[in-house]
Amino acid sequence: MNHEIAVFRKEHFNAAHRLHNPNWTDEKNAQVFGKCNNPHYHGHNYTLIVKVTGNIDADTGYLIDMKILSDLIKHEITDRFDHKNLNLDCPEFSSLNPSVENIAVVIYDILKSKLDSQYGLQIKLYETENNFVEYPAQP
Numbered sequence: 285m286n287h288e289i290a291v292f293r294k295e296h297f298n299a300a301h302r303l304h305n306p307n308w309t310d311e312k313n314a315q316v317f318g319k320c321n322n323p324h325y326h327g328h329n330y331t332l333i334v335k336v337t338g339n340i341d342a343d344t345g346y347l348i349d350m351k352i353l354s355d356l357i358k359h360e361i362t363d364r365f366d367h368k369n370l371n372l373d374c375p376e377f378s379s380l381n382p383s384v385e386n387i388a389v390v391i392y393d394i395l396k397s398k399l400d401s402q403y404g405l406q407i408k409l410y411e412t413e414n415n416f417v418e419y420p421a422q423p
Contacts, residue, residue, distance in 0.1 A: 287340045291347050292333055295357050297366035300327040301382040304371075325369060328411050330387075332361065334395065337404035348403065360394050384411040388419040 302325045303317040313321045320326065334357055338347050368374055370382040376390045388409040396405050410416040 288337065289340055289347050290335050290337045291350065291353070292335050293350065293353050293357060295332045295334070295354075295362055296329065297332065297362050298327060298329050299365050299368050299370050300325040301370040301377075302326070303381055303383060305381065325371070330365075330384075331410040331416075332357070332391065333408040333410075335404075335406040335408065336399070337406075338402055356395065356398055360398060361391055364394075384409055384415065384417050385419075388417045392419050 302322060303320040304313050305316075308316070334353065336348050336353060340347055365374060365387075370377045370387070374382075377386070380386050380390070388407045391409065392405060392407045395407070399405060406418060406420060406422070408416060408418045
């Protein structure tokens with residue numbers, strides 16, 4: 285019997301970034317990105333929610349072992365991005381503007397490449413208490 289279910293893991297990381305398009309003038313960057321274009325960067329306390337979907341394993345009763353998922357997120361995401369300047373310290377953003385949208389897609393791609401293909405994956409990333417993104421988007 286297949287029982288499709290979703291499990292969620294919440295994690296936190298803190299990171300600095302600057303939203304900036306090097307092809308634009310300083311004036312246009314300031315106009316489009318406002319204070320997020322601060323040349324001295326700014327930071328956020330990100331909340332990451334990882335949603336994994338699939339069928340319950342009949343032998344374990346698990347969808348996925350949450351310790352394994354927790355360790356994967358820690359090793360692949362938290363250790364990589366926590367207390368980092370995304371623009372300067374993370375090669376993933378060397379030519380990609382580290383907007384919350386792009387950060388979520390990067391996190392998704394990293395985790396998806398490490399998870400067994402039997403699992404579905406969705407990322408919810410809060411940049412602030414009021415602003416968050418989901419990837420992939422759900423209709």
